[in-house]
Amino acid sequence: MSDPVLSLVDVSLSLKGNAGMVDILHGITLDVAKGETLGLVGPSGSGKSSLLMVMGGLEQATSGTVTALGEDLTARNEDGLARFRKHNMGVVFQSFHLIPTMTALENVATPLELAGVADAFDRAEAELAAVGLADRTGHYPSQMSGGEQQRVALARASAPRPKILLADEPTGNLDETNGQAIIDLLFDLRDRHGATLIMVTHANDLAARCDRVVRLRDGRIDTALKAAE
Template sequence: MSSPVIALEDVTLTLMGNAGPVNILRDISLRVEPGETLGLVGPSGSGKSSLLMLMAGLEAASSGRITVLGQELTALGEDALARFRRGNVGVVFQSFHLIPTMTAIENVATPLELAGARDAFGRARAELDAVGLGARRDHYPAQLSGGEQQRVALARAAVTRPRILFADEPTGNLDGATGEAIMRLLFELRDRHGATLVLVTHAPDLARRCDRVLGLRDGALETYAEAAE
């Protein structure tokens, strides 16, 4: 059996609320295999996005062990986590998170520039071409539609050729037709870069495209059928 790209062992996440500690995730253990597409489903507040953030190294677990690409994330500090993400992980959010004062090509080139990559703008231009936005590369986010902004976000996530792509409700702010186009592009990016994909979604048709689907409810893993009810 090959080594998993992501492994969680007895992971919990507890945050402090106004009324005291809140258990966000409880005793999560799972493996994600190389090249797999994993869907995470469940009702709002079930912990799906929090689980994705833990796997991406954007949130720290309260207890347990998280290993990604052979690196134990729970043993890393903030600076080391940032370096690890920069070289291995691409993240696409529901709300795009583009830098409003930068053009599309500047947004896409930013992670390459931070990594000291040569020809950052040439690679960014090629990635924008791949998502059909080559002609809009000098536009600012406010000049782009929601679907176009998400295409820029996809290009930015993929431009570093990450080994793992994380997507948190990437079609949540888009209409049906635009969302379908974005998902097609996301799967194309996964195939083109040979990446593992972890996807949070409420959409049953999108979940069915995944190799495997895990459900969450009240911070615990359960079957897809139970979580979808």
């Protein structure tokens, strides 16, 4: 694979727990190609979400290197990582993490304003329309269903036109119907913006739509395989 969008070399992660340091990831080496859709799967506690957080610079690797778009993330401090994410990455969590005192439009527009985008509210409105919420822009999170809140979160993540889109169990808090709609929207956002999509999932139907699936077990890559056509 030439010039991967994301490259991890011998990455390990240890975090402090109640009983001392806990080893989460062990020697992960992995490349992700531009435009690829990669699924991270495995049993609970296998390190999937931790690996995604390391990829996004939301957790600093204890050892090894993480390179994204040619930039060494392991050499950056927290402010530098935040700046990099602001311009290059979108993140969607299982919990929606919307600001409850802001409308849907404000939730999507605020990161754009912080990034200095001149037409922040126009772009936010367009992204909300793209996820089917053109008539919900003035609603607050408490006035929306879980599926609608996740759509707002998707719009917020995609509005800055990220080159890399990370999703951590994006359908985990949704029923089957809303979950399927979010899956379709994720792949639509990937296609519209040409982003590389990396997601953690327990859903077999979502993993099956990925170009490649990487299976983790006990903080290590268990198998890497191409998803079924």
